[in-house]
Amino acid sequence: MDILQLQQDIIDYSKEIGIDKIGFASPSPFSEMKSRLIHQQELQYQSGFEEQDIEKRVRPDLIFDHPQSIIAIAVAYPSKMKVRVVSKKGERRGIFCRASWGEDYHHILRRKLKLLEEYIAAKVPEAKFKSMVDTGELVDRAVAERAGIGWSGKNCSIITPEFGSYVYLGEMITNLPFKPDSPMEDQCGSCTKCLDACPTGALVQGGQLNSQRCIAFLTQTKGFLPEEFREKIGNRLYGCDSCQTACPVNKGKDFHFHAETEPDAELAKPLLKPILHISNREFKEKFGPVSGSWRGKKPIQRNAVIALGHFKDETAVPDLIKVLTEDPRPVLRGTAAWSLAKIGGAEAITALEKSAEVEKDDEVLSEIRTGLSLFR
Structure with missing residues (x-):
């Protein structure tokens, strides 16, 4: 199996199915993230919605047998409405954040990850996968950052040069040894x-x-x-x-x-x-x-x-x-x-x-x- 050719084929196919960015990362432990998560826990800064076992959040090998790489994906979403409605006296309106516009992004990304799994499995029948979106054990931002999708901004979002932070993130752990991409340099600078x-x-x-x-x-x-x-x-x-x-x-x-x-x-x-x-x-x-x-x-x-x-x-x-x-x-x-x-x-x-x-x-x-x- 030519792993580099397969990797390029996956990149090409990802564009066909509407994945806007794709990157590859090593499945080694996220040691720096572990320290940050422990510190967050000590300060009681966590939301409580996260996976509570920090080890599972930073060690892919605890949730997947012999991981060889992680594929990270990003899908861009709109920041403005094409059709606008106005809040006025007597007809006041609330607002949902942009990440909740359109269909539930969990469904959108899971469909795309499923298509990726099927594409890879057709080429490599022995391939194994574990895909997740937001509610999985791993920290989406940490995976995306390592895979070169974008840098981790001061606002705690992944920021991509192309789409800003208006992207949904997902990832797939696999037993295939893809070549990892390089993380992106932080570009927030002194901006606050x-x-x-x-x-x-x-x-x-x-x-x-x-x-x-x-x-x-x-x-x-x-x-x-x-x-x-x-x-x-x-x-x-x-x-x-x-x-x-x-x-x-x-x-x-x-x-x-x-x-x-x-x-x-x-x-x-x-x-x-x-x-x-x-x-x-x-x-x-x-x-x-x-x-x-x-x-x-x-x-x-x-x-x-x-x-x-x-x-x-x-x-x-x-x-x-x-x-x-x-x-x-x-x-x-x-x-x-x-x-x-x-x-x-x-x-x-x-x-x-x-x-x-x-x-x-x-x-x-x-x-x-x-x-x-x-x-x-």
Whole structure:
């Protein structure tokens, strides 16, 4: 088997199936990443969504028998909508981050990795693979960096010269010994625009993220959002792009290569009020195809409630009162109390006063009383 020819054939085929960048990396342990992950764990900066076994995250040999190389892929996604919708008084809208526009990227990349597996297996029947996208054990960024896809930016994203950081990442461990590519030189230089743009100071320093303060993480939590973050979340329903949009490399980067990554404006920037009362079935039918739905409707509804308070949308008061008085979930009732207090007005105050008399949940009562104290 001519491994170099096979490698070139794979590169050529990857372009045919819509893979925008491909690289090859050694499967040796990611020793530097291990030290960083341990430090993150000690500082309690992890989100909790990651693989908890650090050894599995940095040692391909623990999750694949005798790995010989790793293939890394990247697929570019749009940064702008072709069809735009406008948020206006009485019809306020939330926003999903760009990585959640279009079809769930996990499905997109898994299909492309599957095609790669089938192509290689047809040429080398004894080939073995383990492919993963985002939810696998390995750190996608570390693999992509080693494979020369891009450099690891100060915003903790892989930044490619061609597409900026607007790329989805995936990888495939294999028992075939491909020639590794060279990592790319860091090109962030002295720029700190992403750190300056972070709304919550989650980017502690270049390349270090405190996930517990990151809005992208906070929008996915299911409990009460801490008070200090509610104003900062704005109208974000899922994810955050501040550190990406601030990046000079991303300026002017907008690629529409793949139909499946194109956003439906009504999904990417949906009206807020209808979200408050959406049923489980309606939520799955409408938002199920996008990656931002993976945590279910509760975080999205809570964030929609906060967004209405952020906009001080008086037309939403009846909807928020309905949540406050009828929703069975304390987090939604308490968050509605916060938003009503933000919006203000006689109707909101009356609703809060009435709820204070009948509410049984201590956390919700605390939110109601805090809200009422703002008026007094």
